[in-house]
Amino acid sequence: MNLLQLKNNPSLLEKLASEYVLGSLRGGARRRFELWLKQDAALLQVVRQWESHLLPMAEFAPKAQPSAQVWPAIEKQLGLSRQKDPWAYWRSWGNLREDLAFWRGLGLFSSTIALVLVTVLLSRQADQAQVQTSYIASLADDKAQAVAIITGDTRRGQLQVRMVAAQNIAADKSLELWAVGKDGKVKSLGLLADNGSMTLKMPAGMTADNVPLLAVTLEPKGGSGNPEKPSGPIIFKGNWIQI
Incomplete structure (x- = not known):
């Protein structure tokens, strides 16, 4: 290709x-x-x-204390052993401080570690005796700004919704989450809080193949009157992918 x-x-x-x-x-x-x-x-x-x-x-990742072996291993890989020259570390660090490529690489490394950590956290509840599949969607607004993170656990049959930023929703309005099927049909997954976290039931068969997209609409208070047809506009959406 x-x-x-x-x-x-x-x-x-x-x-x-x-x-x-x-x-x-x-x-x-x-x-x-x-x-x-x-x-x-x-x-x-x-x-x-x-x-x-x-x-x-x-x-959403908790703080973790690195083991005592982490820093010696990094020093060894970078050739910064202080046993040979106690000042070599600081001289090399001064050089690295001026190296733009180093900082770009460090930023990418940090981002990758954060993403890997989140993935591990999402799957650590899996029971080894049972098969579990996890899914995730990052819902964004029309400016491509992340608004909510939704994860799915097939073993527990649950959807975890975490709002990245609180939304100012009028008192007579509600946020409603929808699963958009591959065939274009939609199904309500429930109402969302405008801030914080919440848990919803995950329907059986809600795979990335069957439901490629999740969307949130702004509905009248209490949600759409039809669980298979939203009445308000789509304000957030994102791809539903398996991890």
Whole structure:
């Protein structure tokens, strides 16, 4: 596959971009994708949009204390052993401080670690004796700003909704979450709080293949009168993907 073929396949382009940001795109495929990023500004913009959708998840990750072996291992990899020269670390750090490529790499490394940590947290409740599949969607507004993170756990049959930013909703209005099927049919998943977190029931068969998109509409107080037809406008939406 070449870059032109990729751009002519929007669904594959979105899939590869999301996997690249999550870090699950590896080996030769990742190197080829990075080469395309240098060649095409539109592809880079798609990646930036996925970063804006997924990076807010890092704020839900708890603080973790690194083990005592972490820093010695980093020093060893960078050749900064203080046993040979106690000042070598600081001299090298001064050089690194002026190295723009180093800081870019450090930023990418930090973002990747945060995303990996969130993925682990989302799946750590899995019971090894049972099969579990997890899903996630980052809902964004018309300005591509992340508004809510929704995760799904098939074993528990639950949807966890976390609002990234509180929404100012009028007292006579409600936010309603919808599953948009591959066939275009929609189904209400329930009403959302305008801030904080909440849990909803996850319908059976709500896979990324059957339900590629989640959307939130602004409805009259109490939601749409028809669970299969929204009455208000779509204000947030995002792809439902398996992780």
